[in-house]
Amino acid sequence: MAKKLSYKAAGVNIDAAVDALSKAKAHIKSTxxxxxxxxxxxxxxxxxxxxxxxxxxxxxxxxxxxxxxxxxxxxxxxxxxxxxxxxxxxxxxxxxxxxxxxxxxxxxxxxxxxxxxxxxxxxxxxxxxxxxxxxxxxxxxxxxxxxxxxxxxxxxxxxxxxxILTGKKVKPGNAVIGIGSYGLQTNGFSLARRVFESKKIPYTKYIPELKTTLGLALLEPHRSFLKSVYPLVQKGLINAMSHITGGGFYDNIVRVLPGNVDCVIKKGSWEILPIFKMIQKLGGIEDREMHRVFNMGVGMVLIVPADKAKTVVSSLKKSGERAWLIGNITKGNKKVTVV
CATH class of the missing domain: 3.30.1330.10 (PurM-like, N-terminal domain)
Incomplete structure (x- = not known):
């Protein structure tokens, strides 16, 4: 059985960073x-x-x-x-x-x-x-x-x-929409590099399932969602948004949740890109760790009123985006689950 890898083992300790920042908050707020x-x-x-x-x-x-x-x-x-x-x-x-x-x-x-x-x-x-x-x-x-x-x-x-979108409008019953990424964006590379380098796979190697070399697949640019999403903001169709960066689903979506709700993300409701499947398989990485480190093919999450979800998804697709209904908001205590 392959040894399981994690972000912490690759040299990045998200929990330590969160702890340090919490201790520094008083200094920051004093300004x-x-x-x-x-x-x-x-x-x-x-x-x-x-x-x-x-x-x-x-x-x-x-x-x-x-x-x-x-x-x-x-x-x-x-x-x-x-x-x-x-x-x-x-x-x-x-x-x-x-x-x-x-x-x-x-x-x-x-x-x-x-x-x-x-x-x-x-x-x-x-x-x-x-x-x-x-x-x-x-x-x-x-x-x-x-x-x-x-x-x-x-x-x-x-x-x-x-x-200003702060998440205060998020309520139980809201729909959660995911917009597709083209790759890792700019997060999770310490773990991805550890996986590929431990397997001695050169970045110049052509990978059939990626339809390009490993290096070029990893360098796929981080996309801007401004042109497709900002018009929806201007129309008042969005209650909150989360950019899926370092911390993946768990540590990003929670940033825009009020204290009385949870966010439930449903696996299989969107297209997971081949690069993430390859990283998980080669590294033997647990599902939870994958969803905490990587965007898994979802670059941005929108939380919208349920009766606006179809309109928002349709608008995103017309703008050239890949978009899916990937979850919902329930009563809770500010937690994110991926089920």
């Missing part, structure tokens, strides 16, 4: 003033600008997906990843993007690599109607090894105060 609208734990920080308008800001990184890009010397898609990830993180608050800033840190600056990364960011910014307004390029030998780099982004968007 808050009356213009801060949302609490710690939201996908973005909301700041009241007056006149009924708010800004929403969020920061994230590409993570160890960069190791795949560096391994096969392909760097344009990770630029798209960071922009789209950040766009989605403020979209779930009901916001549209205004501008984006990046941080690129490396051991030794390689001009072509930097240009490729920036070209990817610029492409995604154009597609999302946002401005790549600035950033920082830091060359730090001794901090990063030669050939390695880190990529982080910060996005600022806007939303009307009365239209």
């Amino acid at each position: 808050f003033n009356k213009k801060v609208v949302t609490d710690i734990g939201s996908y973005g920080g909301v700041f009241d600008m007056g006149g009924g308008q708010c800004t929403v800001a969020s920061t994230d990184g590409v993570g160890t997906k960069l190791k795949i890009a560096q391994s096969i010397n392909k760097h344009d898609t990770v630029g798209q990843d960071i922009v789209n990830h950040c766009v989605n993180d403020i979209l779930v608050m009901g916001a549209k993007p205004l501008f984006f800033l990046d941080y690129f840190g490396c051991g030794k600056l390689e001009g072509k690599v930097l240009v490729d990364v920036i070209s990817g960011m610029a492409k995604a910014c154009r597609e999302n109607g946002t401005v790549l307004i600035g950033g920082e390029t830091a060359e730090m030998p001794g901090v990063y090894k030669e050939g390695e780099y880190d990529l982080v982004g910060t996005i600022v968007g806007e939303v009307e105060k009365k239209k």
